[in-house]
Amino acid sequence: MTVDVPVDLDTIRAAHARIREHVRRTPVLTSPQLDAAIRSALFFKCENLQEIGAFKARGACNAVLSLDDEEAARGVVTHSSGNHGAALAWAAARRRIPAWIVMPDNAAKVKQSAVTDLGAIVRYCEPTVAAREAMCAAVQTETGATLVHPYNDWRVIAGQGTAALELLEDEPGLDAIVTPVGGGGLLSGTAIAAKSMKPSISVFGAEPEGADDAYQSLRSGRIVPQTDPRTIADGLRSSLGEKTFAVISSSVDAIGTTSEAAIVRAMRLCWEKLRVVVEPSSAVPLAAMLEAKLPIAGMRVGVILSGGNVDLERLPWQH
């Protein structure tokens, strides 16, 4: 299977022009103590400080603003009980168009209210892939809404690439960029943006050992679906799609995997040393570096902190 990749630096710059009034230009933080721990110079792009608390605002906003008026009027639909669902609800609210979010009927109340508070309509389904795809298709048939997939969508991938665009504008001296990889939208957009802006740069993904489908997929040269993911990093349990696999297998230098203990340690270090609230998925790149799973010694490394939506009642380092 050959996949034609229609996203390049121009596409990502166009996405940035489209969304820049809506998303935040997030700050880049540093910590001499973390640098000393890793023996590299780390530059953390704080996507957790987006209004909805995740980089997902970028891709969702680009997808929503890419629709023509007629398409837009019919609304958008997706399946996600996590950050993409909230991001699409938020983006649709900004354009004042309807959004339907399909989520399993066992989703936490807080995740349901996160999207209904933004004005979206929740549609419930059985907690299986087949059921959520069927429900999305039913909503599309019923309403004419456009499906905005969480990551296997070129408009979403282009939007996610705008974080790396800003990061390299702010820190042009970077030697490498690391992002977490779940479905691969952020990593794909980052790889296209970064390699186009600076061909010498390395782009790495990082994922939990307990959800290492991207690592397995790259090793075997085909998409290895994630079955039975076991990780605290709830944003990284998805499988790659054919679009993200095409980009990642051709452009990403390596995927580092990391233990659950390192993820918790890295998450706590971000809270303590950077003083920002990050969710476990965000801490996976730092965790992989703490475990020396990525060849970044002595480099200037950009790290995308992907999100900051956590339950403050239950922190993973507390017993």
Place this chain on the structure above:
Amino acid sequence: MTVDVPVDLDTIRAAHARIREHVRRTPVLTSPQLDAAIRSALFFKCENLQEIGAFKARGACNAVLSLDDEEAARGVVTHSSGNHGAALAWAAARRRIPAWIVMPDNAAKVKQSAVTDLGAIVRYCEPTVAAREAMCAAVQTETGATLVHPYNDWRVIAGQGTAALELLEDEPGLDAIVTPVGGGGLLSGTAIAAKSMKPSISVFGAEPEGADDAYQSLRSGRIVPQTDPRTIADGLRSSLGEKTFAVISSSVDAIGTTSEAAIVRAMRLCWEKLRVVVEPSSAVPLAAMLEAKLPIAGMRVGVILSGGNVDLERLPWQH
């Protein structure tokens, strides 16, 4: 007693020029959800994102860089087991001069190592005001070091004023600025900077009901020392000094006081909605607004988040 105030906007601009290579220009965050809760537009200046996690870096750095080479070579001394102690140790390390930090012999180990990790020397004393002042005097006699008081020092006040300078440069449309008030250094510097840059602006302080010496002092027209402070906001237990009282009593529009429950609620809201780690003292302005203790309805309000050094093992909303 009349106190001549030698700090004005020029002094604060000079301080900014002196320290700007060393301290961070911290970002300003917003939250539509917090705006809706307060019915104002809030702009949070994130001093918790300074390298040492507090605005205290500004005043300490200005004081250290204001010394001539001969004075500097003899070092600096202060009494503080909190953010000012760490800030002075950090500033001295940047100028490669010695720093002595006097702290009570019952100070937590983590506070001791926070300053010794930065290369400062800790001197222990009994946990009384008299003992710490005596120990500071002894260090000065022994070493010739310059005392840098945590707040009752014009160089420190001028340095703290640089946060409001940046905030008003970034958000010139503000109608009011609120800061927490402990010893009053941040509030004094903020009042001088803000009222000079924009005479129509209101400047408010916020403090816990259980440590309301600034409120009492303004009401009675003289310094009412804080005895037996009872608050979780450990950065706000000090009394005003004669310098900070002089500035605050002449320039600050009002002091709002707030309950402990509102402080914890506001702290948690900052973590959840802004996704930054703030310490209880930082949350006091938002707490005072939540309890409608400040006349800011409908205004554009700058809020200085003063610091983010907390024990992540023990969060006040957990039982």
